Amino acid sequence: xxxxxxxxxxxxxxxxxxxxxxxxxxxxxxxxxxxxxxxxxxxxxxxxxxxxxxxxxxxxxxxxxxxxxxxxxxxxxxxxxxxxxxxxxxxxxxxxxxxxxxxxxxxxxxxxxxxxxxxxxxxxxxxxxxxxxxxxxxxxxxxxxxxxxxxxxxxxxxxxxxxxxxxxxxxxxxxxxxxxxxxxxxxxxxxxxxxxxxxxxxxxxxxxxxxxxxxxxxxxxxxxxxxxxxxxxxxxxxxxxxxxxxxxxxxxxxxxxxxxxxxxxxxxxxxxxxxxxxxxxxxxxxxxxxxxxxxxxxxxxxxxxxxxxxxxxxxxxxxxxxxxxxxxxxxxxxxxxxxxxxxxxxxxxxxxxxxxxxxxxxxxxxxxxxxxxx
Numbered sequence: 040x041x042x043x044x045x046x047x048x049x050x051x052x053x054x055x056x057x058x059x060x061x062x063x064x065x066x067x068x069x070x071x072x073x074x075x076x077x078x079x080x081x082x083x084x085x086x087x088x089x090x091x092x093x094x095x096x097x098x099x100x101x102x103x104x105x106x107x108x109x110x111x112x113x114x115x116x117x118x119x120x121x122x123x124x125x126x127x128x129x130x131x132x133x134x135x136x137x138x139x140x141x142x143x144x145x146x147x148x149x150x151x152x153x154x155x156x157x158x159x160x161x162x163x164x165x166x167x168x169x170x171x172x173x174x175x176x177x178x179x180x181x182x183x184x185x186x187x188x189x190x191x192x193x194x195x196x197x198x199x200x201x202x203x204x205x206x207x208x209x210x211x212x213x214x215x216x217x218x219x220x221x222x223x224x225x226x227x228x229x230x231x232x233x234x235x236x237x238x239x240x241x242x243x244x245x246x247x248x249x250x251x252x253x254x255x256x257x258x259x260x261x262x263x264x265x266x267x268x269x270x271x272x273x274x275x276x277x278x279x280x281x282x283x284x285x286x287x288x289x290x291x292x293x294x295x296x297x298x299x300x301x302x303x304x305x306x307x308x309x310x311x312x313x314x315x316x317x318x319x320x321x322x323x324x325x326x327x328x329x330x331x332x333x334x335x336x337x338x339x340x341x342x343x344x345x346x347x348x349x350x351x352x353x354x355x356x357x358x359x360x361x362x363x364x365x366x367x368x369x370x371x372x373x374x375x376x377x378x379x380x381x382x383x384x385x386x387x388x389x390x391x392x393x394x395x396x397x398x399x400x401x402x403x404x405x406x407x408x409x410x411x412x413x
C-alpha cells in the first residue's frame with residue numbers, strides 16, 4: 040500500500056507535480072536469478088539499488104537522502120540537505136532531542152562541541168545512559184529545553200554524499216545489512232558524521248501499538264500532529280469517492296474518510312477508513328477501521344444475509360473497542376470485540392484475528408461470524 044500511495048500520488052498523470060524535473064519512481068524489493076534473497080536490512084536494500092545511483096543520468100547528483108517508511112513527522116528536507124552541505128559532512132544524521140524517560144527506547148548519539156557524532160549507544164540504561172548526555176545547546180536548543188532534553192536520538196534519517204554512500208556500501212562494509220546498527224557507527228570512526236537537530240513531532244510507527252496510538256492521536260483535539268497544515272499538507276492520491284453519508288449517529292473526536300456510510304451508530308476516538316460501512320446500533324470506540332477496497336450493493340448485501348453469510352463492514356449491534364480492523368473485513372451482527380479476557384498477546388489468525396500489545400487486530404479479508412465475542 041505504501042508503494043501504491045507513492046506511485047499514484049507523485050506522478051505526472053493524475054497525481055501531484057513535485058516541480059522542476061523531480062519525479063518519484065518506486066523500486067520494489069525484488070529477487071533475481073543471481074540473488075534470490077529479499078532485502079536483508081536497510082543498508083542492503085540501498086546496496087541492491089546502487090546501480091541507480093551510479094547510472095550515468097544520475098551523475099550530477101551529489102547527495103542522497105535515506106528515509107524510513109514507518110515514521111510520522113513533517114520535515115523540510117531542503118534545510119536538512121543544506122545543513123549537511125554547510126558542514127561539509129560525509130554523512131548527516133537527523134537527531135531528536137529527548138528526556139531520560141524516552142531516551143532508553145532509542146539509539147543515542149554523543150556529539151562534540153561542533154555537532155560531530157563521536158559515539159553511539161543502543162537503548163542504554165543506568166550508567167551507560169548517563170554517559171550519553173550531551174549539551175544540546177550545541178544543536179540550537181535554549182538552555183531551559185537543553186536541560187530537559189540532554190540526550191539526542193537517531194531518527195534513522197540520513198543525508199550521504201553520494202560517493203561516500205557507494206564506498207561505504209560496496210567497498211568498506213559490503214556485508215553490513217543495517218545503517219543504524221552497522222554503517223553509521225563505523226563511518227563515524229573515520230569520516231565526518233554530523234548531527235542535525237529536528238525538534239518537532241516525530242513518531243516511529245513500526246509496531247502495532249505505536250501505529251495504533253499515532254493514528255488515534257490524529258483525531259484528538261488538539262492533535263499532537265496536524266495533517267491539515269495549509270502550508271505543508273499531507274495528502275494521498277484522489278479516489279474520486281462521494282462524501283461520507285452519516286445518518287442519526289453520534290460522533291466525537293474522530294476522522295471519517297470519504298465514501299463511508301454510517302447509520303445510527305456511536306463513534307468516539309476513532310479513525311474510519313474509506314468505504315467503511317457501519318450499521319445501526321454499533322459502538323466503535325478507540326478503534327481504527329482501515330476501510331474497504333470496493334463497495335457491495337444493497338442487493339448483494341441482502342443476498343449475503345439471506346444465505347447466512349456476512350456482508351462487508353460492521354453488522355448491526357456490534358461493539359468494537361481498542362481494535363484495528365484491517366481492509367475488507369466482514370464483521371457480523373451483535374459481535375463484541377473488546378478483548379474481553381484482557382489478553383496481551385495471542386494468535387488466532389486462522390479465526391481471522393490476533394491480539395498484539397492488548398490491541399485486537401482483525402485481519403485483512405477476515406470474516407467474523409454473528410455473535411462472536413473476542
